[in-house]
Amino acid sequence: MRMIVDGFDFEFEDAIDAFIFDETDKNLPNYHGLSHSMKAVDLIVELENDYLFIEVKDFHDPDTYQVGSCFNHLRKSLKYKYRDTFLYRWAENKIDKPIRYLCLLTLDNALITRMNKEIRKQLPVGRPISRWEQSIAQSSVVVNFDRWNHNFPKWSVRRS
Amino acid sequence: MINSVSIKKFTAFQDIKLSFTKGINVFVGANSTGKSHLLKLLYAVTAANKTEEIHALNNDPTRAITDKLNGVFKPENKVAGRLCRNDADRSTIRVSLEPERTIEFAIASDMDHVVVTENLSYEKYSWVPVFIPPKEVLSIFEGFSSLYLKREITIDETYFDLSQALEIPLLKDVPGEKITQLLSMIKKTCEGEFLLRKNKKFYYKSDKGRLLEVELAAEGFRKMGVLQRLLQNGHLLPGVSGPLFWDEPESNLNPSIMKQLVEILLALSRNGQQIFLATHDYIILKWLDLLAKPEDKILFHSLFKNQAGEIEVNSTHDYQAIHPNAIDDTFADLIDKDIEHSMGDLGK
Numbered sequence: 216m217r218m219i220v221d222g223f224d225f226e227f228e229d230a231i232d233a234f235i236f237d238e239t240d241k242n243l244p245n246y247h248g249l250s251h252s253m254k255a256v257d258l259i260v261e262l263e264n265d266y267l268f269i270e271v272k273d274f275h276d277p278d279t280y281q282v283g284s285c286f287n288h289l290r291k292s293l294k295y296k297y298r299d300t301f302l303y304r305w306a307e308n309k310i311d312k313p314i315r316y317l318c319l320l321t322l323d324n325a326l327i328t329r330m331n332k333e334i335r336k337q338l339p340v341g342r343p344i345s346r347w348e349q350s351i352a353q354s355s356v357v358v359n360f361d362r363w364n365h366n367f368p369k370w371s372v373r374r375s
Numbered sequence: 376m377i378n379s380v381s382i383k384k385f386t387a388f389q390d391i392k393l394s395f396t397k398g399i400n401v402f403v404g405a406n407s408t409g410k411s412h413l414l415k416l417l418y419a420v421t422a423a424n425k426t427e428e429i430h431a432l433n434n435d436p437t438r439a440i441t442d443k444l445n446g447v448f449k450p451e452n453k454v455a456g457r458l459c460r461n462d463a464d465r466s467t468i469r470v471s472l473e474p475e476r477t478i479e480f481a482i483a484s485d486m487d488h489v490v491v492t493e494n495l496s497y498e499k500y501s502w503v504p505v506f507i508p509p510k511e512v513l514s515i516f517e518g519f520s521s522l523y524l525k526r527e528i529t530i531d532e533t534y535f536d537l538s539q540a541l542e543i544p545l546l547k548d549v550p551g552e553k554i555t556q557l558l559s560m561i562k563k564t565c566e567g568e569f570l571l572r573k574n575k576k577f578y579y580k581s582d583k584g585r586l587l588e589v590e591l592a593a594e595g596f597r598k599m600g601v602l603q604r605l606l607q608n609g610h611l612l613p614g615v616s617g618p619l620f621w622d623e624p625e626s627n628l629n630p631s632i633m634k635q636l637v638e639i640l641l642a643l644s645r646n647g648q649q650i651f652l653a654t655h656d657y658i659i660l661k662w663l664d665l666l667a668k669p670e671d672k673i674l675f676h677s678l679f680k681n682q683a684g685e686i687e688v689n690s691t692h693d694y695q696a697i698h699p700n701a702i703d704d705t706f707a708d709l710i711d712k713d714i715e716h717s718m719g720d721l722g723k
Contacts, residue, residue: 262721278665324709325706327706331713362710365707366711366714366722367718368722369723370722
């Protein structure tokens, strides 16, 4: 199943369904309609046993994210995109499989490592306290273009 | 300054050529790709002609280069021939220096000295280099020079040379505003300064006025203290002294002061100091990338082993184009393992 987002051309070999989640075209069936009040990830992919929430960002100047304020802004943005998407899908009654959050960002490997840790803490991933009976995110990974293709050969991506 | 080097069949190298910038040259690469050997070789060649032997022997640098290589590389029984590659009968080194000086020499595996094969005014190259080794020196300074001269010890000559340089008395006046600014940057980073007292021991005096034995000062501060002393006594004088070689400046340095270290290196470079670094540290590389101005001259040399196991080099001014990048690859391995933990077989 082929999807093109933000200059990236994906092919999901094993997807049951895949669609642009933050669709802005009113004439399309997946029109989001609440973008004035809710943030949204770019793509949702349905697999046999999981959903993938995918956010893609191709930065013009990745070095700006070395700076604390830019890094924190990006972290917050990624967090709220996931949470609002989760709420939206909950209201659609579509939280019927574990959700995995994938952020494809054009950052270097060291910064990716740092962002991974932050996002997992912030979402949060898993069941961080004993009161939770279920998790809002099964797992989360931040990757760059090279690491994506190395680790996910069934979901290959190239620049469109 | 050093313009270029060509190395054939020396230690780990088969055949390699590098050209350098007059600014900051950064060697990166996995272990055993020859980073430290390169630094030491370049240091030995630029330091050898400062010895008195070269002039005593009618400007014949044979003995001086041989002795310096032996001191720096410590081949067994001081047989320089042992520095040839294991499979080679002879190695050749050619170094081009500015202005218009060249030295080329060969080492036969069965000989205990080098043979100079080309000498273009090498003995007139007068810029004194500085080598800062990975281990900190201020705390072993007391008595080290005399120990080195009297006993056979395994520590190489770069430590001795640095101890000698540290012992040079201070200049009466700090040479200029730029050096004063550099010293002030170092003092701020170290939150104090290092003093060599009459008992030939270094002490650390904090900004709060407390005087501590050097052993009690943070090890990272002590490394910066070496720079401070060399600037204060004029042994390191940007634009006048020879190249500064620094092997693994990151060792024992807290990552939080890496930024200041890089700012100091850039300031030295902007004042005409040629610098050679060997590093494994992402933070140093990244700060160099982020803090450098377009007019700064920084050249990254990525040393790597090709499929045949021979060392090659890719040199680039662009941080993003460093390839291969052993430091980045290490982070990639971590990410891959992390994804495996988080995603299992999904997407495979």
